Amino acid sequence: MIETQRLILRPWRDDDLAPFAAMGRDPRVMAHFPTLMNEVQSKAMAVRIMNHIGVHKFGAWAMERKSDRRFIGFCGLSRVEFQAPVKDEIEIGWRLAHQYWGQGYVHEAAHASLAHGFETLALPRIVSFTVPGNTRSWGLMQRLGMDRAEALDFEHPALPPGHPLRPHVVYVKATQSGGS
Template identity: 55%
Template sequence: MSGTAIETQRLILRNWRFEDRWPFAEMNGDPEVMRYFPSTLTRDESDALVGRIGQHLARHGFGLWAVERKEDRQFLGFCGLARIEFACPIEGDVEIGWRLARHCWRQGYALEAASACLEWAWAHRDFQRIVSMTADINEPSWSLMRKLGMEHRPELDFLHPRLADDSPLKPHVVYVVDRPA
């Protein structure tokens, strides 16, 4: 997707810009946005994440794109696709993921962006399936996964190896959507 944006009725999913870093860091510092992650991120940690996202985009030609609202060009967060590169039952698969600023919640933006990412993936890549994972207590995310037509695959659920054994976030659920016929 380098150079080309995905557009929906209300959104543009695009490559990251330098000016996205500040609102992204602000979002990653919000305890409510990061509720289902081990911790909030510092500005340096958030900037490092932008760097890793950029490397993934350059390496694979797809990734976690910045989400911008067309109406006012405001940065809302990210949505996109990423290869899972750690040891777990879905290692090597492509995951769809999203993170939006709290002021964007419950307005249909995540569903709109994620649906567009799936459409892009089926049209431009030969993925046989796309997965999504989250902490099993993250009902908002697995609710969105279901709205995307994804199905829970309990045989793929796992204990996240990068989280402490006593973390309530360690148990992860996996949802899958297969390539449309």
């Protein structure tokens, strides 16, 4: 568990599944993903995230707001498992319910997640990626001190050639002794 001024990043609970499924049905939250997610897909993703945490002892933690103990999204680290130049790297990623956008929650959670990755897990570098049109996400990557790594950009293998969401841009943050 990681605690920040306003948030708790923690393992997922069963009561997180309904608000997570609601996020997956929200076209604003899912604007840079190929489709909205139904409840079965959302639950399957949450189970994959929970299993990742169980295996690796880190992952995309549930993001809970301290003020009301409400699940508002997720943020954390995960191993990239699909074929891409960043395969087997550790990625920082996030997703936040729309009503909490613009309040600095993801920046707070991502900053703490990066610190955990570098200080606790001793990772040499952490990557992040998104589609070029997702200016909110890559803007956050820049505000977190991540550097654009064009040589690692890729076409997402889960999407067909020509799909508008297939191209992905990559950002990297490395420790002083790590490489980019």
